[in-house]
Amino acid sequence: MRVSIVTGGSRGDVQPYVALGNGLVGAGHEVKVATYAPFEGFVRDRGLEYARLSGDPTRIVRTLQECGRDPVCIARRFFSELARFVEDNVGECMEACRGSDAVIYTPIGFVGSFVAQKLGVPAASAVLQPLIPTREFPSVIWPEAKVVSNDRLRGTYNRLTFSLTEQGFWQLFRFLVNGRVTRRLGLPHLPPLPTYFHKLRQRRELALCGWSPAVLPPPRDWDPWARVTGYWFLDRSEEWRPPAHLEDFLESGAPPVCVGFGSMSIRDPRITQTILSAFRSAGSRGCS
Known part of the structure; x- marks a missing residue:
């Protein structure tokens, strides 16, 4: 078809x-x-x-x-x-x-x-x-x-x-x-x-x-x-490699937490503070 x-x-x-x-x-x-x-x-x-x-x-x-x-x-x-x-x-x-x-x-x-x-x-x-x-x-x-x-x-x-x-x-x-x-x-x-x-x-x-x-x-x-039907996710590309600085960050400690909003616009600074506070409380690390 x-x-x-x-x-x-x-x-x-x-x-x-x-x-x-x-x-x-x-x-x-x-x-x-x-x-x-x-x-x-x-x-x-x-x-x-x-x-x-x-x-x-x-x-x-x-x-x-x-x-x-x-x-x-x-x-x-x-x-x-x-x-x-x-x-x-x-x-x-x-x-x-x-x-x-x-x-x-x-x-x-x-x-x-x-x-x-x-x-x-x-x-x-x-x-x-x-x-x-x-x-x-x-x-x-x-x-x-x-x-x-x-x-x-x-x-x-x-x-x-x-x-x-x-x-x-x-x-x-x-x-x-x-x-x-x-x-x-x-x-x-x-x-x-x-x-x-x-x-x-x-x-x-x-x-x-x-x-x-x-x-x-x-x-x-x-x-x-x-x-x-379930999510429509792409299979992982075997050819893709992260940039060197990101790879270094990932390998330098515990698995980080990723917070993303796609193309949504989050302009309220309180949301940023909430995210940072949650990171600190959980003892997690991240990068932007």
């Missing part, structure tokens, strides 16, 4: 899907990854086909970092960045996915969902965070209902957080989709309600969830089409 994976964003948004692609190759499939030009070498070095999508991952990360933890700012900047390239991405994605037997798309690679519809091939979403509604925990951008002791009320709250998040996202997102994606592909105009994501669940479209069930078991109210 020929599978195209459509993704974008930072290195952290691309690398897990390259690992997923390697797993599919190991299972006997042919895999192409459509993503931004700076990741071409990375994709090809891992033995996968590559297709170019217009986009600037450095600019996207920098722009979102400027918002801190302001969800309104993040949403506005995110849609603004997507809008800069989405029309080009539609044509590029069509070309990349032509001849594919299936398309896997990520949240940032959402164009892949519509291209799969146009081409008449099966599609599957692939996510790194739980985005499917459940009564067992809230949406990742909402707090837990710790003050609610009643399980039924807590479950209602949890489910409601997903509905509100999805509705808010869709009411912004649909203007971009209708104006620059479905119109260009000749697909039907999408209404305000129900959300596109709700329609995908009604279709029972396969959703691949890239985390360990030992860390977050699949909720009991999820349908079988939502599959928690």
Whole structure:
């Protein structure tokens, strides 16, 4: 089977899907990854086909970092960045996915969902965070209902957080989709309600969830089409060697503790102090 994976964003948004692609190759499939030009070498070095999508991952990360933890700012900047390239991405994605037997798309690679519809091939979403509604925990951008002791009320709250998040996202997102994606592909105009994501669940479209069930078991109210597969990690490269100064540090004492936030922007100095305090309390060592 020929599978195209459509993704974008930072290195952290691309690398897990390259690992997923390697797993599919190991299972006997042919895999192409459509993503931004700076990741071409990375994709090809891992033995996968590559297709170019217009986009600037450095600019996207920098722009979102400027918002801190302001969800309104993040949403506005995110849609603004997507809008800069989405029309080009539609044509590029069509070309990349032509001849594919299936398309896997990520949240940032959402164009892949519509291209799969146009081409008449099966599609599957692939996510790194739980985005499917459940009564067992809230949406990742909402707090837990710790003050609610009643399980039924807590479950209602949890489910409601997903509905509100999805509705808010869709009411912004649909203007971009209708104006620059479905119109260009000749697909039907999408209404305000129900959300596109709700329609995908009604279709029972396969959703691949890239985390360990030992860390977050699949909720009991999820349908079988939502599959928690385990993490998508790359195999260790036998050719890579750490820089000499890092190797010296690693060999000079006990195994260090690594604290990393990926491309997340942590600007609160109190968090840095908390990390340093934890290091001192644990008697651990680290370097930056």
